[in-house]
Amino acid sequence: MSIEHHPTDAMLSAFASGTLDHGQHVAIATHLVACPQCRAFMHAMEHAGGAMLTGLPPSPMADNAIELIRAQLDEPEAPSSATRIPPVSTADVPGLPKFVRSYRFGNWKWVAPSLHLRPIVLPHDSDTRVFLLKAGPGTKLLQHTHTGVEMTCILSGAFSHDSGYYGPGDFDLGDESIDHEPVVEKGVQCICLVAMQGELRLNGLLGRFMQPFVRL
Ligand SMILES: [Zn+2]
Structure with missing residues (x-):
């Protein structure tokens, strides 16, 4: 079944720029895992961002920007080793990323x-x-x-x-x-x-x- 309802472009942009609060970030990332269309939009933004960056003076902070966004899709904000505990069973929740x-x-x-x-x-x-x-x-x-x-x-x-x-x-x-x-x-x-x-x-x-x- 195709996905009909998506986050707005503004929400996806906010996700990419890291300006959403953590809970909303998790929700958008959950959608992105399921939605090829929004992932394609994110990749298009990455390319647009890359083209814009080529017109700017070199900046060490921009080097890994695209990798950071890509990493967010898989692991929005991995818990630190200090907070990581064995996960409880979520086997009864199909579709959970x-x-x-x-x-x-x-x-x-x-x-x-x-x-x-x-x-x-x-x-x-x-x-x-x-x-x-x-x-x-x-x-x-x-x-x-x-x-x-x-x-x-x-x-x-x-x-x-x-x-x-x-x-x-x-x-x-x-x-x-x-x-x-x-x-x-x-x-x-x-x-x-x-x-x-x-x-x-x-x-x-x-x-x-x-x-x-x-x-x-
Ligand atoms: Zn979508």
Whole structure:
């Protein structure tokens, strides 16, 4: 199945220049591992950057710029030996990139019926929390908005909302202006990697009831 939903060019540029915070960096890298189209865009930027650099006086800092970007695709920010611990099993998460599997994971936590969350402990500080979200087949996720940007990478399964159908490899972006009410496809559970800035705001009566209890 082809990938229909991608990060914006601005996000890919920010990734390449290293200006995203660590959690968002992980989300974009997760998409890049799955998406040949965005990898091609990154390579085109590398060439454009290389052409620009040839017009500048030699600079020792520019020598390995392209290699650094390429390395980010495979291993965004490898944990230092001091923070590296044996990874917990992520065998139950198809589609999770290898570099994410090397991170520390919390246990799956119940959030709501048919909805579980598993925190990912990033090796570097980040204002963005990263976690796996697992929703059962046919689950209608709680309608919600955010106080910041939310990046979602679909690892397996699929869901739909107002902006279309999202399957494995697709990238979904939410912000303060978007009211999500995704519905998971029937027949298979959906697992996503989510990088979420700010607070999640659950709407509706159930959401208001749950808000004090949901600490995402
Ligand atoms: Zn893409």
